[in-house]
Amino acid sequence: MKIDFAKLTYQYNLYKNEIDKAIQHVLNHGKYIMGPEINELEEKLCEFTSAKNAITCASGTDALLLAMMALDIKPGDEIITTPFTFIATAETIALLGAKPVFVDIDEKTYNIDVSKIEEKITSKTKGIISVSLYGQPSDLDAINEIAKKYNLFHIVDGAQSFGATYKGKAEVHYCDIYTTSFFPAKPLGCYGDGGAVLTNNDELAEKIKMLRVHGQNKRYNHKYIGINARMDTIQATILNIKLRHYPEDLKKRQQIAEKYTELLNSSTHPLILPFTKDDRTSAWAQYSIRVKNRDEIQAKLKEKGIPTAIHYPMPLHLQECFKYLGYKEGDFPVAERVSKEIISLPMNPYLSDEEIEYIKEALIGDK
Numbered sequence: 266m267k268i269d270f271a272k273l274t275y276q277y278n279l280y281k282n283e284i285d286k287a288i289q290h291v292l293n294h295g296k297y298i299m300g301p302e303i304n305e306l307e308e309k310l311c312e313f314t315s316a317k318n319a320i321t322c323a324s325g326t327d328a329l330l331l332a333m334m335a336l337d338i339k340p341g342d343e344i345i346t347t348p349f350t351f352i353a354t355a356e357t358i359a360l361l362g363a364k365p366v367f368v369d370i371d372e373k374t375y376n377i378d379v380s381k382i383e384e385k386i387t388s389k390t391k392g393i394i395s396v397s398l399y400g401q402p403s404d405l406d407a408i409n410e411i412a413k414k415y416n417l418f419h420i421v422d423g424a425q426s427f428g429a430t431y432k433g434k435a436e437v438h439y440c441d442i443y444t445t446s447f448f449p450a451k452p453l454g455c456y457g458d459g460g461a462v463l464t465n466n467d468e469l470a471e472k473i474k475m476l477r478v479h480g481q482n483k484r485y486n487h488k489y490i491g492i493n494a495r496m497d498t499i500q501a502t503i504l505n506i507k508l509r510h511y512p513e514d515l516k517k518r519q520q521i522a523e524k525y526t527e528l529l530n531s532s533t534h535p536l537i538l539p540f541t542k543d544d545r546t547s548a549w550a551q552y553s554i555r556v557k558n559r560d561e562i563q564a565k566l567k568e569k570g571i572p573t574a575i576h577y578p579m580p581l582h583l584q585e586c587f588k589y590l591g592y593k594e595g596d597f598p599v600a601e602r603v604s605k606e607i608i609s610l611p612m613n614p615y616l617s618d619e620e621i622e623y624i625k626e627a628l629i630g631d632k
């Protein structure tokens with residue numbers, strides 16, 4: 266058997282007729298930048314999440330940048346976040362001249378350990394960026410309590426979590442700004458780069474819309490120093506179609522995660538399986554487990570046609586680009602340990618029971 270990690274082309278073929286027609290329509294109408302499909306998508310994103318505002322943009326990285334630019338992040342500001350995430354979360358903080366201040370993660374959810382945030386707050390701290398890793402929201406209420414006490418903003422980096430819920434609602438309702446990514450391999454992906462910023466704050470939304478187009482309030486009038494971070498119309502038309510099918514995708518990802526957990530729960534082969542708190546749901550961007558002998562297991566699975574991925578092999582405080590921050594090995598022991606043991610198994614809405622069974626056999630079977 267040969268298993269596909271994300272089955273992206275399989276999904277394209279399912280919706281091929283709709284998608285080909287929609288792309289052709291954009292090619293014909295010619296509004297390649299900010300065409301009507303952009304507005305349509307922004308309205309649908311608001312409907313999907315009940316957010317007051319959705320602003321599409323060119324990537325999840327730009328979404329973070331736009332969010333922090335809207336909040337006036339400046340050189341010298343400190344922003345608290347997790348070291349166990351994709352580089353973009355902290356890179357965008359540093360790009361604005363601010364300082365990423367890391368806090369270790371929770372041993373079970375791999376999200377920021379809220380009990381360790383307060384000790385890192387200084388007079389320079391401006392905000393907290395929580396990351397909904399693998400699709401699961403962090404302890405948003407507890408973070409908001411701290412944010413309120415110290416007058417900090419809270420951005421949720423939801424690049425992996427679009428469609429997840431916290432206490433029954435989308436995460437945008439539990440932060441100042443929620444950002445997400447539509448990179449092809451994210452749970453809701455387009456066919457190139459794409460992202461969005463969601464917020465219930467109308468003032469921030471207006472500013473983000475301007476920042477996305479060179480800080481412009483009218484053509485050739487520039488209120489702010491901005492960037493070019495628009496989503497392509499072609500990507501929006503693809504997302505308009507995929508969003509219609511997305512509730513079903515989310516359901517299937519949930520069922521597949523449950524099937525994995527049911528099959529991999531084994532007392533003779535103790536693996537550490539994903540843990541989702543019961544007041545929230547995950548978008549299941551990844552199904553990641555922890556093993557002791559990762560290299561060996563990865564090679565064994567590869568031999569059997571099962572691709573795996575490591576999210577992420579090196580926590581951000583140990584990355585060369587952040588050397589200047591002065592962190593060292595041992596500073597965040599949980600993130601360091603998890604980064605050595607974590608391995609992501611194939612995850613997409615189309616994994617069959619037979620495939621999951623096969624992966625289980627390869628991992629803990631006797632054959």
Ligand SMILES: *Cc1c(COP(=O)(O)O)cnc(C)c1O
Pocket residue numbers: 324325326327350351353354396422424425446447448458459460
């Ligand atoms: C993918 C990802 C991003 C960046 O999104 P892009 O669309 O690739 O720019 C940011 N943060 C996290 C946690 C991600 O997983």
